[in-house]
Amino acid sequence: MKAKHQRLVLALVAVAGIAGAGVLGASALRDEAAYFRTPAEVKAGKAEVGEPMRLGGMVAAGSIVRQPDGLTIRFVATDGKASVPVQFTGIVPDLFAEESGMVADGRMRADGTFVADRILAKHDERYMPPQMGEMPEGVAKMAPKV
Amino acid sequence: MHAYANPTRFLAIAKPLTPWLLGVGLLLVLGGAFAGLTQVPGDYKQGETARILYVHVPSAWLGMGGWTSLAVAGLVQLVWRHPLAGIAARAIAVPGMLFTALCLATGSIWGKPTWGTWWEWDGRMTSMLVLLFLYAGFIALTSGDEGQRQGGTLSRGAAIYALVGAINIPIINRSVIWWNSLHQGPSITLRGSSIDGALLWPLGLTVLGFSLLFGAIVLMRMRRIIADNRVAARLRRLADDEGS
Numbered sequence: 055m056k057a058k059h060q061r062l063v064l065a066l067v068a069v070a071g072i073a074g075a076g077v078l079g080a081s082a083l084r085d086e087a088a089y090f091r092t093p094a095e096v097k098a099g100k101a102e103v104g105e106p107m108r109l110g111g112m113v114a115a116g117s118i119v120r121q122p123d124g125l126t127i128r129f130v131a132t133d134g135k136a137s138v139p140v141q142f143t144g145i146v147p148d149l150f151a152e153e154s155g156m157v158a159d160g161r162m163r164a165d166g167t168f169v170a171d172r173i174l175a176k177h178d179e180r181y182m183p184p185q186m187g188e189m190p191e192g193v194a195k196m197a198p199k200v
Numbered sequence: 201m202h203a204y205a206n207p208t209r210f211l212a213i214a215k216p217l218t219p220w221l222l223g224v225g226l227l228l229v230l231g232g233a234f235a236g237l238t239q240v241p242g243d244y245k246q247g248e249t250a251r252i253l254y255v256h257v258p259s260a261w262l263g264m265g266g267w268t269s270l271a272v273a274g275l276v277q278l279v280w281r282h283p284l285a286g287i288a289a290r291a292i293a294v295p296g297m298l299f300t301a302l303c304l305a306t307g308s309i310w311g312k313p314t315w316g317t318w319w320e321w322d323g324r325m326t327s328m329l330v331l332l333f334l335y336a337g338f339i340a341l342t343s344g345d346e347g348q349r350q351g352g353t354l355s356r357g358a359a360i361y362a363l364v365g366a367i368n369i370p371i372i373n374r375s376v377i378w379w380n381s382l383h384q385g386p387s388i389t390l391r392g393s394s395i396d397g398a399l400l401w402p403l404g405l406t407v408l409g410f411s412l413l414f415g416a417i418v419l420m421r422m423r424r425i426i427a428d429n430r431v432a433a434r435l436r437r438l439a440d441d442e443g444s
Contacts, residue, residue, distance in 0.1 A: 058279065058280060061278060061279045062279045065275055065278050065279050065363070068360075068363070069275070069363060069366075072363070072364055072367055073367060075367075076367035076370075076371065080371055080374075080378060081378075083379075084378060084379065087323050087378075087379045088323075088379045088380040088381075089320065089321075089322035089323060089379065089380050089381045089382055090380050090382075091380070092380065110380055110382075146316075147313075147314070147315060147316030148313065148314075149245065149246065149314055149315075149316075150316075154245075157382055173316070174315045174316045174317055174320070174382060175314060175315055175316055176315065176382055176384065177245060177246065177314055177315075177384055178384050178385070178394075179384040179385045179386060179387040179394045180387070180394045180395070180396075181243045181244075181246075181250055181253070181387065181394070181395040181396060181399050182243065182244050182395075182396035182398070182399065183240075183241040183242075183243075183244065183396060183398045183399065184241060184242065184243075184244045185241070185244075
């Protein structure tokens with residue numbers, strides 16, 4: 055075997071080893087590296103009451119209810135398998151809407167409501183012209199100019 | 201493999217290729233940016249904000265593609281000791297880091313109006329930031345080292361670093377699938393695109409355009425390293441002549 059081939063084999067074995075280690079490491083992180091927990095995981099007991107965590111899911115259709123104080127909203131976060139009621143006081147991002155994704159920072163209360171201190175909107179990987187989506191044509195352009 | 205080991209042969213191709221890559225790349229980027237900003241409609245959900253994808257996506261592609269080429273160059277250096285491998289790796293590092301930074305910056309600017317945050321430690325963003333640090337480490341490792349004085353070859357350490365760092369590339373790619381993340385899943389996969397055709401075509405122009413510009417930058421930087429080597433060799437010869 056020529057030195058060149060020996061180096062090639064050695065390098066390939068090393069690369070395979072590193073790749074294996076990387077995959078093992080990444081899969082070990084599978085749960086820990088999750089940015090948020092889903093309602094199904096919460097229902098399965100993966101959320102301690104009072105422990106800071108993030109909850110991610112879709113905002114259930116027709117579930118957003120504004121409270122009398124004008125600032126607090128309640129809605130239901132769902133992942134299709136389970137749902138968790140959420141309460142939040144503050145301003146939500148523009149893209150926060152029913153039947154759209156969101157991620158909430160907060161903690162579970164003993165009564166099963168998730169109390170959020172902060173809400174982020176999540177959008178999906180689809181992009182299309184307004185005519186094809188739910189938004190009527192021109193709505194994006196009608197947004198107030200600052 | 202060694203046909204282009206001779207810098208003269210490499211230069212014979214690189215020199216005329218550079219202005220073409222530069223010119224066509226600039227045209228495509230300008231055309232794609234113009235089309236993306238004025239000719240296509242905004243996104244149904246995000247409105248005008250989504251137009252930043254015409255810069256964000258090519259930046260991400262080149263940041264990750266840059267490291268992939270860096271790792272290949274590292275392997276070629278380790279196994280075949282090809283003289284251009286180290287030069288190529290050194291030339292790729294800076295534009296690769298630049299596009300990674302551009303990807304993070306445009307992503308942050310995009311994140312504020314859509315998600316409601318400049319930065320979150322989710323899998324995609326964190327692994328992309330790691331890529332930026334990997335580039336910084338590679339540049340620090342190879343700047344002014346022994347190899348630079350020896351014609352731009354990579355030290356064994358730098359070549360291994362380039363290979364080990366490549367582990368991060370599939371992690372970035374899979375991060376939005378393996379882990380729940382704020383960043384959405386991939387839009388363009390082998391099965392097709394979930395970006396509608398009406399919004400997609402300017403992205404093709406900017407991805408190709410930025411890639412050609414990346415190629416032009418890499419060729420220019422490689423030519424500079426080769427020119428530096430020639431200057432150093434000539435100075436050595438002059439010094440030898442005076443000594444004798």
